Amino acid sequence: MIDLSALREKPTLAGERVNLVPLSAEHADDFFESTRDEEIRRLTGSHRRPDHDEVREWCATRSDQLDRLDLAIIEEPGGRFVGALALEDLDADNESAGYRIALSAIEFTGQGLGKEATRLVLDYAFDRVRLHRVWLHVYAFNMRAIAVYRSCGFTVEGRLRDALLWDGRRHDALIMAMLESDFRRAAD
Structure with missing residues (x-):
């Protein structure tokens, strides 16, 4: 059975290069700027x-x-806002939740910050919230994100054909998920 109090707590999760802190009004300006990055x-x-x-x-x-749990990704040292993530779309009956992450600028990609943030929140999701399954969708053209998700233990479960229309072109989305047992194996 999941622990809903773990979603209500809004924890701070500390890593080596990032800290995850409760997303709040203090992050609004940086978050707004990230919505402008094409x-x-x-x-x-x-x-x-x-x-x-x-x-x-x-x-x-x-x-x-x-x-749900919304956290800001803060780079350490330095304290720069580098993005946000969420555990959302909770299905308590099936011990499942969706996962979403977005770095705030391309300059933060390829440095392992998103991977560390993902691992921190997955550890919290499986150990503290006690979820059985965490799922996400990612557009098939986002090969870097797909590689990061795979390295964290996510597997492709399916494809949503033509899920995104962007600049006149249609793109598929992949559904990826991780079970608690996958996470335990990846952590070993």
């Missing part, structure tokens, strides 16, 4: 561009969400 928008399939007030309100209300 390549990040393409990689996440984000067509809509929220205005600054929407982003500020969204960030400010994350701690009120008791059935």
